[in-house]
Amino acid sequence: MNDLRFEDNVLSLNSKNEIIMQKCNCTVGRNVSLHKHKFIEIAYIASGSGIHDIGDGFSSRIEKGDLILLNSNVAHGFKSEDVDQLVVYNCIFDPSVLRFAINKSDDFINIVYSCLFDNEKQSSVSKPYIILNDAVSVFPVINEMYTEYEEKQNGYEKINEANLIRLLVSIFRLQMSGRENGGGAYRRAIAESAIRYMNDYYNEKITCELLASRAYLSTGYFHRVFKSVTGTSPVEYLQEIRLKKAAELLSSSSLTVKQAAAAVGYSDMKHFYRIFRQKYGATPKQYQDNLK
Numbered sequence: 487m488n489d490l491r492f493e494d495n496v497l498s499l500n501s502k503n504e505i506i507m508q509k510c511n512c513t514v515g516r517n518v519s520l521h522k523h524k525f526i527e528i529a530y531i532a533s534g535s536g537i538h539d540i541g542d543g544f545s546s547r548i549e550k551g552d553l554i555l556l557n558s559n560v561a562h563g564f565k566s567e568d569v570d571q572l573v574v575y576n577c578i579f580d581p582s583v584l585r586f587a588i589n590k591s592d593d594f595i596n597i598v599y600s601c602l603f604d605n606e607k608q609s610s611v612s613k614p615y616i617i618l619n620d621a622v623s624v625f626p627v628i629n630e631m632y633t634e635y636e637e638k639q640n641g642y643e644k645i646n647e648a649n650l651i652r653l654l655v656s657i658f659r660l661q662m663s664g665r666e667n668g669g670g671a672y673r674r675a676i677a678e679s680a681i682r683y684m685n686d687y688y689n690e691k692i693t694c695e696l697l698a699s700r701a702y703l704s705t706g707y708f709h710r711v712f713k714s715v716t717g718t719s720p721v722e723y724l725q726e727i728r729l730k731k732a733a734e735l736l737s738s739s740s741l742t743v744k745q746a747a748a749a750v751g752y753s754d755m756k757h758f759y760r761i762f763r764q765k766y767g768a769t770p771k772q773y774q775d776n777l778k
Contacts, residue, residue: 505579505646507628507635512536512564512572522561525580526603528653529554529564530621530628534572537565538617546617548572553621553657557603560615575628579650587651590687593679593700595651598658600675616661624656676701676708677715681723688727689751694720728752729765736774743770 510518512534520541529538535549541561548554548564556562566572581603587595602616631649634642662672680697697720698708712720728750735746744755747770752758762770 503580503583504643505577505583505631505635505650507632507646508576508578509632510564510574510576512566512574517566518564518574520561520563522559523578524558525578526558527554527556527562528577528628528657529556530575530577530625532573532575532625534566534570535568536572537567538615539563539565540615544615548617551620551622551625553618553624553660555602555616555618555657557615562615575625575632577628577631577650577653583647583650584654586647590683591700593683594702595654597672597675597679597701598654600678601669601672602654602658602661618657618660621657621660623660624653627653627656673711673715676703677712680708680712680720681716684720684724684727688724688731689749691751692724725761729762732758732762732770733766733773736770737777743774746770 512518517536520539531548531550531552531554533550535547537545538548538554539545539562564572564574581599584595584599627649631646631653634645634649662669679701683697683700684692694705694709697712698705701708703711709720712723716723718726731750732746732752735741735749736743739746741749747753747755747758759769762773766773768776
């Protein structure tokens with residue numbers, strides 16, 4: 487297991503944004519050597535036991551029921567230490583296949599993916615992968631995906647796109663179970679999803695209820711999570727975005743104050759004047775005139 491190789495055959499398939507399913511059978515003396523690829527891998531240990539090797543001193547014992555989440559470009563391999571075969575099912579995909587499940591009103595899958603696979607947000611994770619023990623509840627989905635991929639009946643790609651969502655949500659539930667108020671990566675993903683939405687649609691009507699619904703959360707829980715991550719409320723955060731955008735428009739365009747206010751989502755001019763002055767120490771008109 488000292489050689490490092492790249493899965494070129496899988497890389498060529500990946501260009502089609504296909505969800506790839508593989509089944510590896512390892513025996514003592516015949517193992518899966520170190521390799522890496524540019525996409526996400528979910529590995530499920532269906533039987534046997536052995537070692538999951540990452541290189542650079544990282545390795546873990548694995549056994550039936552373990553689930554391994556691997557980010558892109560992580561060199562890894564499997565070694566059987568059991569007389570029985572170490573059977574590993576692999577689900578390999580590019581994150582772009584999830585785009586169909588992410589839209590303006592629903593960002594839950596994006597939050598789930600970010601929570602599971604964004605290493606930069608998982609500062610508490612000391613290894614470049616995650617292992618979940620006793621994950622047998624996800625195997626029926628993995629097995630169905632493998633069968634669909636092998637048989638390749640009409641529409642199998644669409645079925646496995648839906649199955650991938652089922653798989654990710656099931657894994658997410660396993661990881662979150664037993665964690666009071668969820669993990670830190672989850673809370674950050676919720677807040678960052680809301681911030682992205684506010685930056686994209688600040689000129690539209692945005693409420694806490696709307697932001698919470700996109701993450702499948704109650705309004706109260708969403709509000710607490712957002713404030714714990716950012717130190718401010720969603721309403722205050724949105725106000726900061728809008729005022730900054732308004733100031734930019736007043737300084738770089740020929741829009742009137744009323745037009746600039748409307749462009750960032752304000753119709754109540756009295757309210758806009760009051761909060762703008764609190765922020766910048768001048769009325770919008772004074773701010774614009776001073777710059778000119």
